[in-house]
Amino acid sequence: MAGIRLQLEDSDPPQSRTPASGELISDDERSIAADSWSIKSEYGSTLDDEQRHADASDALAAANLPPVSDYGSDEEGVDGDGVSSMLGLQSYWDSTYSDELANFREHGHTGEVWFGVDVMETVASWTKRLCIDISQRSTSNQVDNDAKDEPAEMKEQDLSSWSVLDIGTGNGLLLQELAKHGFSDLTGIDYSEDAINLARALAGRDRFANINFLVDDILETKLERQFSLVMDKGTLDAIGLHPDGPLKRIMYWDSVAKLVAPGGVLVITSCNSTKDELMQEVENFSQRRTTVFHEREVAADQEPVKRSPPFQYVDHIRTYPSFMFGGVVGSRVATVAFLRS
Numbered sequence: 001m002a003g004i005r006l007q008l009e010d011s012d013p014p015q016s017r018t019p020a021s022g023e024l025i026s027d028d029e030r031s032i033a034a035d036s037w038s039i040k041s042e043y044g045s046t047l048d049d050e051q052r053h054a055d056a057s058d059a060l061a062a063a064n065l066p067p068v069s070d071y072g073s074d075e076e077g078v079d080g081d082g083v084s085s086m087l088g089l090q091s092y093w094d095s096t097y098s099d100e101l102a103n104f105r106e107h108g109h110t111g112e113v114w115f116g117v118d119v120m121e122t123v124a125s126w127t128k129r130l131c132i133d134i135s136q137r138s139t140s141n142q143v144d145n146d147a148k149d150e151p152a153e154m155k156e157q158d159l160s161s162w163s164v165l166d167i168g169t170g171n172g173l174l175l176q177e178l179a180k181h182g183f184s185d186l187t188g189i190d191y192s193e194d195a196i197n198l199a200r201a202l203a204g205r206d207r208f209a210n211i212n213f214l215v216d217d218i219l220e221t222k223l224e225r226q227f228s229l230v231m232d233k234g235t236l237d238a239i240g241l242h243p244d245g246p247l248k249r250i251m252y253w254d255s256v257a258k259l260v261a262p263g264g265v266l267v268i269t270s271c272n273s274t275k276d277e278l279m280q281e282v283e284n285f286s287q288r289r290t291t292v293f294h295e296r297e298v299a300a301d302q303e304p305v306k307r308s309p310p311f312q313y314v315d316h317i318r319t320y321p322s323f324m325f326g327g328v329v330g331s332r333v334a335t336v337a338f339l340r341s
């Protein structure tokens with residue numbers, strides 16, 4: 001798995017960029033970006049981060065996964081579990097969005113829509129319907145609601161109560177799409193500053209002034225609020241392609257579990273993990289948490305508390321077209337929703 005598996009689609013005329021790594025960025029650009037990677041990804045600046053890194057390393061050791069590599073490394077290579085890729089490095093994204101921002105300023109190009117416009121539109125409309133269903137179910141649990149058979153379109157006002165966070169928002173177009181569907185409390189984060197500059201510029205151009213965009217690393221998030229809907233389209237994929245992908249995926253789940261409000265929903269779109277793989281990853285996360293809580297209770301001489309798993313599978317998109325790859329047919333994109341308990 002050397003990169004994100006699915007071929008990308010441009011929303012604008014092609015700008016000669018492919019998802020492969022080394023040849024994409026000039027040596028000068030790459031070394032500048034590499035400097036920024038080693039500065040911005042430096043762990044250990046606070047005690048909390050050191051602790052989180054140590055916790056995740058312990059979890060990796062317990063799961064028999066390869067040890068953590070040098071975080072300053074900016075080289076593409078093979079890790080113990082597969083092939084990593086520059087798409088896992090912040091330097092790659094900094095350089096990519098710096099180019100895309102320049103392209104937008106000079107030519108008005110929007111840049112790439114990861115997995116294509118069709119997938120983005122499908123994810124947005126499917127998510128809207130899912131949220132309306134969940135809102136209606138919770139309403140009809142509270143009161144005997146005569147209107148529960150009304151078509152979904154008549155229930156769009158329910159969406160105003162959903163606060164949305166898009167993790168690794170890139171150009172922010174998924175949030176624009178969700179805004180078109182009626183969501184109004186919208187926040188996008190990305191660790192690449194130029195991604196956020198681009199997302200803000202595009203939102204300004206397209207008159208979506210109400211979308212908030214922040215520079216933030218999901219693995220060391222500074223966000224203090226929780227959201228009822230958290231979206232991830234391609235970000236866990238990118239995180240998993242870092243040389244320390246297995247460690248970073250563990251940190252990802254810890255962060256995301258804090259950001260999704262109880263009763264809220266996480267919607268992940270991936271082309272590197274199937275629906276079943278994502279469900280297995282969630283199951284592994286649950287087991288890790290159970291073990292950690294249990295050990296703490298034992299250490300504190302407390303009675304073990306029975307807890308529900310942090311995330312439960314709700315639904316997935318079933319309408320993606322199939323692709324033929326290496327003689328094998330399958331849907332190359334998976335979108336899965338999990339409910340936060």
Ligand SMILES: C[S@@+](CC[C@H](N)C(=O)[O-])C[C@H]1O[C@@H](n2cnc3c(N)ncnc32)[C@H](O)[C@@H]1O
Nearest residue numbers: 093114168169170190191217218233234235238
């Ligand atoms: C494959 S792109 C997807 C972009 C966008 N979600 C979309 O669908 O067009 C992955 C994005 O994740 C961002 N990213 C990767 N790791 C991140 C992290 N640790 N924190 C925040 N953003 C991250 C990258 O900068 C990039 O914008």
